[in-house]
Amino acid sequence: MNALPACCPALLDHWPLPVPLPGARLVSATFDAELLAPSDFADCGLAAPKGAGKRQGEFLAGRLCAREALHLLGQPPQFPAIGADRAPQWPAGVCGSITHSHGWAAAVVGQRQDWAGLGLDVERLLSTERAARLAGEILTANELQRLQRQPAEQQAQLVTLTFSLKESLFKALYPLVLKRFYFEHAELLEWSADGQARLRLLLDLSPTWRTGCELSGQFSLFDGRLLSLVGIPTADA
Structure with missing residues (x-):
């Protein structure tokens, strides 16, 4: 090369x-x-x-x-x-x-x-001020409620995580459904300190990918960045 x-x-x-x-x-x-x-x-x-x-x-x-x-x-x-x-x-x-x-x-x-879809996204961690401005555009009503229950110092990281995972979800699913969807069409259900996460679709994208479908994601933090990945096993697609 x-x-x-x-x-x-x-x-x-x-x-x-x-x-x-x-x-x-x-x-x-x-x-x-x-x-x-x-x-x-x-x-x-x-x-x-x-x-x-x-x-x-x-x-x-x-x-x-x-x-x-x-x-x-x-x-x-x-x-x-x-x-x-x-x-x-x-x-x-x-x-x-x-x-x-x-x-x-x-x-x-x-x-x-092995993999029907892979979505990868990296983001710089949002500042507290920017996360507060963007939260209403990125998070659903349920996600906003969960955000308010988090300590103030963790809220910006959670907004960044939600943004990044939804970007990764779109990248993984779009080639399979060829239909655009947006932040309000998916919800981050849970996440853990070891980098595991779970998302749920909030609209029908295809006969296979319908409202309520749940997908796994993962993430890591390094050098002021957040990296997330959603992988869809071929067996699930």
Whole structure:
């Protein structure tokens, strides 16, 4: 494979979440979008997206992680294409997800014989003030009630967790249902200190994925970030 650019000098094959998913591979990278060179996309064999340098740096780092994760999964080294809906298009027999935020990117991939959907999301932990402003947009009425029962110093983390898990849920389910849904259409039921979580759908997305369906998620905290993952086993889909 091509050498890595200075803006994204190393890729890490690891599992920074509490429960490994059998057969899945996760690759992450730290990156500095300010070091992105005009020739980096061409040197990597990837078309540059539209947008400012920050957006382009995130895109390149995420795609580099995805290419390496696919290689580790036994696929030919390749970048996932971009679909008409802007979602990554994975090779036949593979599902995956890409995420990036504030200098950190990652991709997770798995074989469809094992995983029907994978959703990965990373977020910077929200400040207390920003979490209070966004809570009403992200949380359902039941979630808001549970939020108020939490100690004040933990509420911002819970809002971040709810946001991230719902993003991961969307990424895992959208390729299966091809129907957009939003924060009010899912509910975080429970979470634990060891990084386990449970979500429930609040609308019908398909004959398989209907109101009341529950899905498992997991999360971890590191370096002021929250990483979440929702994996849908093929047997459940």
